[in-house]
Amino acid sequence: MKEVDTDSNSHAACICPIYCIVPPHILKRIAEHGNANQKSWAFRTLAISEQARGQRQAVGLIAALATTSTGTKRRTVYDARNSSRLPGTIVRAEGGPKSKDPAVNEAYLGAGTTYDLYYKVFGRNSIDERGMRLDSTVHYGRDYDNAFWNGQQMVYGDGDGELFNRFTIAIDVIGHELTHGVTQYEAGLEYEDQPGALNESMSDVFGSLVKQYRRRQTAKNADWLIGKGLLASGVKGKALRSMKEPGTAYDDDLLGKDPQPGHMKDYVKTHDDNGGVHINSGIPNRAFYETAIRLGGYAWQKAGQIWYVALRDKLRPTSQFKDAAKATWMAARELYGNGSLELKAVQQGWSEVGIKV
Amino acid sequence: MKIDFTRSGGFAGMRSAVAIDTENLPSTESERLHRLVEEAGFFDLPAALKSTAPGGDRFQYRVKVEEGTRRKEIVADEAAVPERLRPLLDYLTGWARASQKRKTV
Structure with a gap:
């Protein structure tokens, strides 16, 4: 409810x-x-x-x-063979043998770790909470510099090899795409302006948690980078986004500089990218990092739980940043009580980015 | 003919853009662009091609074309791009990439 x-x-x-x-x-x-x-x-x-x-x-x-019994992973990986027809040909099904193609195995494993994080940590049975199949297509298009969620499945391009490597290379990308599915079934955040940037931020938050969960890293030890390994060698940058220090992920002659703000005073007004959904997501991303680092330990245990409850029960299609701050604050109060350290951390996390709860 | 092209969004959220005046192009390139604009039925397209399907991380295109007295700007979601417009967008994406490279040379 x-x-x-x-x-x-x-x-x-x-x-x-x-x-x-x-x-x-x-x-x-x-x-x-x-x-x-x-x-x-x-x-x-x-x-x-x-x-x-x-x-x-x-x-x-x-x-x-x-739907099969609760908590059953059902992954299928398809190969588009460089076409843009979806889903393509089945190349690996649940429990099937390893492929010789690294993209196939990465898509399969990444979907598995994402499923496990949602199921074991948040008690959620797949994207729709009803055991929905996890379908992925690799080798979409030719030199396609992107990965996306099309409302039903994940889709990964190979990258052009000059600027971008294949998009399955970074497990947080896989967690990011699957989380678009979770958001679609829960908060239904519109993909424009602040609700869109929140939609993007939720995908980065849980994408990063998938990576940290896989590596068993604490908030302090995690790199908080999104898409590390995705930029081809020769590109000046460590990743596509930094949740810890938005705006510092890359600075390259060809790609330009990471445009993400990390504070409300630097909010970017633009018509591009549906109102800068991949740009202004830096603000709520950093609020999550600031909260998680204050709470210490594994970020998925407390900060992740708070953000998950907010996404599932509190956020609405048109929620703004200040609504997200309030939603996470309410979730923290429900989970940990008034006067708790967790509640205080959430408040401070948002305060760091210029949003008062 | 003058063309302003921007592609934004995608997982990486990187903007790539190019401005072309076909008068400055070799005739084969200029003819090719004129043909792609015609084949796209560009001046008959709706100004906004919005996708109604849910999803995330798709590209967004903005294209402005001026030719004589005709002038039009469209915004298109990748998922809503009609088949006939695709070749023009692919071609301009290649141009944007190439012009980014030239800046660095």
Whole structure:
């Protein structure tokens, strides 16, 4: 149950982002009180939202029937063979033998570690909490400098070899993509402006935790870098982003300088990248780091737990940074109580980036 | 013909851009760009090609073309790029990459 969700229809508005902009309660008002044109538009939009919600429920039922017993990993890796057709040909299924192709094994192992972190640490059964299959496609496109989540599966490019290596090379990239799926099923953060930057930050936070969990690193020993190993040799940079020191991951003649801010005073206003979702994510990323480093030990145990509860129960599609600060504060209070060190660490973490809880 | 091209977003969140005036290009290149713009039906495209599917880390394109009295700017989500526009975007992505390289030489 979402704590701030008082409108049972609010999820429906987000199934289809085009209709997402106007929340259902306002649509209903327009349907009742608007002029003829507005009424017809509002009715149509409401009908589509309701329909989409019905579809999601139907899909949910089928998915539940197809789900194997709780806590079972079901990974499948496909090869697109340099085309852009998805998912491609199956090259490794759950329990199948190792491939000769490192990208296949990395996608398989990375999805496994991500599943384990979510299941063993946060008690979550896969992306949708119903044991959803973890499908990955490698060798997508030609020299494709990207990895993405398409709403259903993970997709990895090979990189061009000159600037970027293959995207499966860094396990946090895999955790990052899978977390886009978790966010889609939970907070449903819109992929634009501050909600979009929070969506990106959640993916970096849990992506980094997947890496730390795999290596059994404490907050102090972790490098807090995103995409280390992804930049080809010859590029001046250590990774794509730094959660500890946003803006310092790379500074290269060809790629330019890491544009991430680490404080609200440096928030970047831009039309590019859906309002800078991969840029301003540096601010909540650093708030997480500052919280985790204060709490010490393994970051997934306390800071990760707090952020996970916020993502699952508190955040909404249009949440802003200040809402995220409040959501994590509320989660910390629920988990550890008033006056706890954890609550204080969350407050200080956000304060470091210029956000008061 | 003048073209302004930007690709942003993607997992890396890196921006890559190029501005081209076909008058300064060899005729084969200029003809190729004119043909790609025509084949894309560029001036008939909607100004915003937004994807309705959920997802993350896809590229976002912004392209402005001026030719004579015609002038148009579009913003396109990678997931919503129509097949006929793809060759122009791929070609301009290559240009953006090449022009970044030239700056460093």
